[in-house]
Amino acid sequence: MDVTTSSLTSEDLDALREVSNIGAGNAASALSRVIGDVVSLEVPVVRALELSEVPTALGGVEQKVVAIHLAIHGDVTGNLLITWEPAAALSLLRRMGLAVTDIEDPRPILGSALREVGNILGSTYLSAISRLVHQSLIPSVPGLAMDMAGAIADLLVIDLSAPTERTLVLETSFQEKSGPIQGRFLLLPDPRTLPALVRRVRSLP
């Protein structure tokens, strides 16, 4: 089967959104255990973006974003990025009980906390997808970056051979009692393993 992210049909995207929805729902309940508050997740919007459009989707090429990277190993390989605007990352840290007023605060515990949140969200998300499609998606240790959206997006292009490859961008909004924390999941399956993933998604009831 010849499938690239550019050749996905709207039915494929719907199916991937459904799969991601379930994954993100599990991620939200995992997050609620961490920040000790009721967290629900709004239906994520799934878009297939060309990679050149990713920095704009993250707020602008020179805009500061907080990003967690998890490399995906297993039957399906690729990359997962979880991003927040700085203000959203700051409220996330505060709701974890950390006294912080500036996202540039250099204390290592803040980076560790963000990496841990990314790890929990990413692992839960990937394992939910894994169970649905009966393929393994194993996350690497999380990496943290806080910089220009364009510079962060370099990472997504490195493994791709075609500049027109697309990434799946899932807009998520974690809704909890004291207000929403908006974030994004960017799932970029390796072009080599995308066909297997799509085949599984297409065969879901």
Added chain:
Amino acid sequence: MTPGALQPALLPAPRVISIGEFYLGSRPERLIIYGLGSCVAVLLHDPVLQASCLGHVLLPQPTAGRTQEPSGRFASTAIPQMLDLLCRGGGHRERIVAKVVGGSQMFRYERSAPAPGIGSRNVGAVLQELDRLRIPLAARDTAGTHGRTVLVDAGSGTMEIRALRVSVRLL
């Protein structure tokens, strides 16, 4: 006198050089690369011709299975072509100098990997290729963990480097 003559001369917007592209420009052109992370900006400049060739490379060299990709994506294939382009445009090899910017390690890991990241491998490959072609390195601003936007004045070869936490630097 037309009303327009009272307006200060507006510079045209700089030309954006995306990943895998290289471009030869001369006065008064300006070239820009936004949000450079692990990628590397390579500038070849001839000060007498007052022209510069700017490239935006992604990886050190084409690995197996990736030889069909645009040659501008790889340090080992982009730089010889950039040199050729500049020479065909009137540049003289013995006058040409290089400037290199970028190659950051954007993501930090808890137990950071001992292996050098893609950013430093990119810088290494660029310097090696410049050395092989005997192009002297005039300036560099490489490595680190931050993204950079690079604005180039093609005529003078001046590079203006902007970053989020670092003040503007001129190369």
